[in-house]
Amino acid sequence: MSSQQKALVVETKLGPHVLKNVDVPKPGADEVLVRIEATALNPADWKILYIGMLVDKFPTTLGFDAAGVVVEVGEGVKDYAVGDKVIAQGWYDPVDHSMHGTFQQFMAFPVDSVVKMSSNLSFEEAATIPSGLATAVFPVYNQAEGAPSAKLIAPWEEGGLGKYANKPIFILGGSSSIGQFMIQLARLSGFAPIITTASLHNSDLLKSFGATHVIDRTLSPETVAQQAREIAGGLIDLVYDAISVTDTLAAGYQATSPQGDFVVVLPEPIPGADANSQKKVHLAHGLFHTPINRASGKNLLAKLPELLEKGDIKPNRYELLPGGLRGVDAGLLRLRNNQVSAVKLVVRPQDTSA
Ligand SMILES: NC(=O)c1ccc[n+]([C@@H]2O[C@H](COP(=O)([O-])OP(=O)(O)OC[C@H]3O[C@@H](n4cnc5c(N)ncnc54)[C@H](OP(=O)(O)O)[C@@H]3O)[C@@H](O)[C@H]2O)c1
The missing domain is CATH 3.90.180.10 (Medium-chain alcohol dehydrogenases, catalytic domain)
Structure with missing residues (x-):
């Protein structure tokens, strides 16, 4: 060599x-x-x-x-x-x-x-x-003390598969790399409905991953949030904004329930955010090597070959x-x-x- x-x-x-x-x-x-x-x-x-x-x-x-x-x-x-x-x-x-x-x-x-x-x-x-999957996983499933995470039980952990059955999830930017992985993770976690936003030409792809509803991402933030709430039957406890630009942040924040978890991928100001709100905003950090992610990453990596082999998680x-x-x-x-x-x-x- x-x-x-x-x-x-x-x-x-x-x-x-x-x-x-x-x-x-x-x-x-x-x-x-x-x-x-x-x-x-x-x-x-x-x-x-x-x-x-x-x-x-x-x-x-x-x-x-x-x-x-x-x-x-x-x-x-x-x-x-x-x-x-x-x-x-x-x-x-x-x-x-x-x-x-x-x-x-x-x-x-x-x-x-x-x-x-x-x-x-x-x-x-x-x-x-690696990065799309990790950025979806850590802010939702990392259980480490102090991790910016909703701290759910991951589907590859004891009791995690299907654990969140019949709870709605809203994923803004479902056709992004992160969004595609988040939809698949939501399906494994049992979430339903799985609501996402994208250009509508990507609807079939996102439904093949598990999305149940695709909202046109060009609608106004107010309309996007309203449609998501209507589909979910109310405000939503877990909202993941895989894009985190002004419009998606506004829509995602509006759709999040008063004590819900709102995951963002960029440290941008959230339009309309209320400093007194109890909504929990988590900034994703999608690197396996960062110390706060290592234990969670190790658990994921131990199961990832099998999840990929079985097609439970598909690449982009x-x-x-x-x-x-x-x-x-x-x-x-x-x-x-x-x-x-x-x-x-x-x-x-x-x-x-x-
Ligand atoms: N915090 C972290 O650790 C971390 C890690 C990785 C990435 N990021 C950030 O996360 C963001 C996404 O990364 P990525 O690699 O997943 O992106 P990507 O795959 O390059 O995103 C492309 C997709 O974004 C979608 N999109 C663009 N604007 C949108 C909008 N307003 N609403 C809904 N969808 C929209 C497009 O959807 P359509 O084609 O359907 O229109 C396109 O398919 C980037 O800003 C990146 O820098 C953060």
Whole structure:
């Protein structure tokens, strides 16, 4: 194996991406070195690159979602071996504002951010999963003390499957990556009705995941909230806003019951929010490696291969971008311009030409 690899490097805040030859890292004691066969693009990548969000340590490499093959294991690693196909998540460290990203051909991952792939998935499908799924799971099911979470019992935990039968849930942005996973989790948890918003051309897809009602996302926030309440038969105890822009926040907040849980994915002000309200607002944090998520993440990862194998959780649809890592920038522009609908953009780093 060559000691050098290609990586998309961001040398300074606000970029640009530079394709460079860099060293292949050595895995630490609790890490596995993965040859990345597919990596998916996320909105956070363009926000870090184009508006300077979150990351302050440079040079760095972006990218959160990957799938590939283990090529070396650290000395303390027991559960993985060379040749294992794995799904893995890059991470951002909120303490030192550093990024550890997947837009490269090889990466060392801590084992808390890795899970074996089920045999029914392609690398591209597998790479669509980590961040969307984690961002749905943690703010709803993480039971850790102090976690920003509704603290429900997850469907893979004792007594969790179907536990919330006949309770309504409202998921704004059902066709986003996070929204697609949240609909599937809601189905496993037994929620009914499962109400979501999207462009109506995505209705059949979302119903195939378990949504029972799809509201046109172009309606006014007041109308969206009113329709959701009518379908649910009243205000709703669990509302997940997978988009968290002004209109969705307004609609989601209005539809949440007085002591209900309202999950948001961005730290934006909520129009009409009442400081004296007892509604519980939880800001999602979708990284497995962050300490508050580790125990919950470990439980999920222990069950994830089986959930994927059985089709209980399905990956996002994907679109493969040409050019390997050279395809990332064009994809990030499409994400920034809202030109991506119900599909995850994926590249194959090993296809990057010299
Ligand atoms: N807090 C965290 O830890 C965390 C983690 C991951 C992501 N995020 C954030 O979560 C957001 C979603 O991420 P993602 O990767 O799931 O997004 P994504 O898949 O790229 O979202 C694309 C989808 O958003 C839908 N959409 C756009 N505006 C909408 C609106 N006003 N109402 C309903 N749907 C709308 C579109 O639906 P249609 O095509 O049906 O119109 C499209 O299918 C991003 O802002 C991201 O930065 C936060």
